[in-house]
Amino acid sequence: MDRFTPADFIAMVQAHGIAYHEKTLGQLFCDGSARQIVAMLLSECDRAAAQGGHVAIALSSPISSVSHSDGRYHVRYGHDKQANAPSLVIATGGPSIPKMGASGFAYDLARQFGLKIVEPRPALVPLTLGGADVMLRQLSGVSADVEVRCGKTRFREAALLTHKGLSGPAILQISSYWRHGQEIAIDFLPDEAPGWLGAMKREKPRGNIKGALSLHLSARLAEMLAEQIRLLGNLADLPDRKLNEAEASLADWRFLPNGTEGFGKAEVTAGGIATDGLSQKTMEAREIPGLFVIGEAVDVTGWLGGYNFQWAWASGVAAGQAV
Ligand SMILES: Cc1cc2nc3c(=O)[nH]c(=O)nc-3n(C[C@H](O)[C@H](O)[C@H](O)COP(=O)(O)OP(=O)(O)OC[C@H]3O[C@@H](n4cnc5c(N)ncnc54)[C@H](O)[C@@H]3O)c2cc1C
Structure with a gap:
């Protein structure tokens, strides 16, 4: 054209x-x-x-x-x-x-x-979540600058948690590629280089995962993710292997949308x-x-x-x- x-x-x-x-x-x-x-x-x-x-x-x-x-x-x-x-x-x-x-x-x-x-x-549409993901509804209104992926397609923009699921530009973009039954993956900290939690451990050994996440994400989202990761205590007491696993989860957080908000x-x-x-x-x-x-x-x-x-x-x- x-x-x-x-x-x-x-x-x-x-x-x-x-x-x-x-x-x-x-x-x-x-x-x-x-x-x-x-x-x-x-x-x-x-x-x-x-x-x-x-x-x-x-x-x-x-x-x-x-x-x-x-x-x-x-x-x-x-x-x-x-x-x-x-x-x-x-x-x-x-x-x-x-x-x-x-x-x-x-x-x-x-x-x-x-x-x-x-x-x-429907495309460029919010995605809805069910099952275990409904707990995210408590975070309705929270947004984060993320990378979202579906298959080989990825977008780097803001995602927004809603009372029905996920929205915001990153999610609207990926929704055009998403098909029922597919997972989407979110990297909550796309700017952090591998090993950032280990580096944080050496810098602030008395810090914890929630505090580390709060430096980059809203306090409510940091708290929810830290609870899900289930690594309690001071960073100094956590082995690097566990911290690397946590980083991998945060970079590849999986959601299985149960639908979209439809043509409406x-x-x-x-x-x-x-x-x-x-x-x-x-x-x-x-x-x-x-x-x-x-x-x-x-x-x-x-x-x-x-x-x-x-x-x-x-x-x-x-x-x-x-x-
Ligand atoms: C909320 C919203 C935000 C958007 N934001 C963007 C954006 O930022 N950037 C972007 O590129 N695109 C955006 N879009 C998409 C963009 O608006 C459409 O792709 C574009 O307007 C399509 O133009 P169109 O002329 O083909 O159809 P439309 O703009 O949909 O026009 C079709 C017209 O036909 C009329 N019509 C339908 N049936 C009949 C009938 N039986 N008799 C008479 N008239 C009829 C409709 O009332 C409508 O006026 C957005 C869409 C929405 C809904």
């Missing part, structure tokens, strides 16, 4: 005089409000209309049906409105966060027109309308002339940090240039 890159989007934002700043990991935020981006998109629509394009915006007007006859797509929407055109772009997203208007309508259309669907599932809390949908039925260049369905699919309706899922918006913009430009 090199016809509309992140640099093109930033150039558009700058051209509209929208001030922004960078937060961690290159994430950009409006200095004012995200409404400025909506205003920018609306003003781009006005510009297109002024150049002879036709732009009509209908809000709070759900589409009830789409049909295709005589080379045209016929759309019924709102109470009794209709539109028809030689091309139709499906841009109704995925089912994530229905209370914000999300729906599985794109998949209804895909089934109607015979497009393949890769099973949709998922920032994106993984899966969707299969890419192999669509032209990579134009997003047009290979077998159905004039039918295009863009954005989150498609089986393309990005990381946290703007990748999903960028995909929506870029695929929209690709289709827009072809219709």
